[in-house]
Amino acid sequence: MQIYISNPQDVHIYVDALGRSGGLVSIWNPSLFECIEVIRNQRFLVVRGKLKPTGEIINVVNVYAYNAPGARRVLWAELTHLRRSVQGMWVFGGDFNDVREPAERWNSEFVALNAAYFNEFIEEAELVEYHMGGRKFTFHADNGMHKSKLDRFLVCTSFRDKWPSASVVALSNVVSDHCPILMTTVPIDFGPIPCRIFNSWLEIPGILDFIEQAMASFRFDGPADLHLATKLKWIKGMFG
CATH class of the missing domain: 3.60.10.10 (Endonuclease/exonuclease/phosphatase)
Incomplete structure (x- = not known):
C-alpha cells in the first residue's frame, strides 16, 4: 500500500x-x-x-x-x-x-x-x-x-x-x-406519476358517455405539451 x-x-x-x-x-x-x-x-x-x-x-x-x-x-x-x-x-x-x-x-x-x-x-x-x-x-x-x-x-x-x-x-x-x-446526491425528478386506467373500468355502464362529457368540459390555454400533462392530471383527479 x-x-x-x-x-x-x-x-x-x-x-x-x-x-x-x-x-x-x-x-x-x-x-x-x-x-x-x-x-x-x-x-x-x-x-x-x-x-x-x-x-x-x-x-x-x-x-x-x-x-x-x-x-x-x-x-x-x-x-x-x-x-x-x-x-x-x-x-x-x-x-x-x-x-x-x-x-x-x-x-x-x-x-x-x-x-x-x-x-x-x-x-x-x-x-x-x-x-x-x-x-x-x-x-x-x-x-x-x-x-x-x-x-x-x-x-x-x-x-x-x-x-x-x-x-x-x-x-x-x-x-x-x-x-x-x-x-x-441530486434528487431526480422522473416527472408526473403516470395516469393508470384499468380495463375493468370500461365495463362500467355509461362510463364512455361520462368520459366524453368530462373531456368536453376541460379547458386549458397553453402549449400543447403542457396542455396534455395538465389534462392527464385533471383526468386522474376525476377518478380519485
Whole structure:
C-alpha cells in the first residue's frame, strides 16, 4: 500500500493493471473537490479530500476485489482497518466480486460463507447501501445466462444521513459484461406519476358517455405539451 500527498493540480489518479487483471482510475472535478491524499493498493484506490462547497472531508474508495474468496477476505480486513483509522465520510464503490444474499445471483452459484464474510465486512466497517434502481444485476456472463449483483456503492452512516435521498442506478452494459453504476446526491425528478386506467373500468355502464362529457368540459390555454400533462392530471383527479 502506497500513501502520498496529492499535487493540487491533479485531477485523476490510477493503479496499473497486472497483465489483463486489475487496474483502477479515479477522476474528480477540481472545482468541487480538492484532493489532499491518495492511498494506492493493487485492489483499491483511496482519494481523500475536501468538498469545496462545505469543507467536509470525504474518502472515496475505488474497489476491484479479487476473484479468490480467501484473497477477498484479506481485502475486507484491510478496508475495515482503513475505514477505522482515517477520519471523514466514506464512500466505497466498484466491483466487490461478491453478493450479499441469494437473490443477488441468477442461474449462478451462491456461496453462503462468502456472503457472510462480505456482510460482516459491511457491518464492521459501519457501512450502508442505497437501493439500486435501473437493473437488478450488474454482471452478465455468457450472453446473460448468468447474472449477479457484484457492483455497488457502500457509504458510511454520516454520508447517508447527510444525503438520505441519494440514489444509485445501474446503467446499460452495451460494451461490457458489467453495468456502469451511478450514484447521485441530486434528487431526480422522473416527472408526473403516470395516469393508470384499468380495463375493468370500461365495463362500467355509461362510463364512455361520462368520459366524453368530462373531456368536453376541460379547458386549458397553453402549449400543447403542457396542455396534455395538465389534462392527464385533471383526468386522474376525476377518478380519485
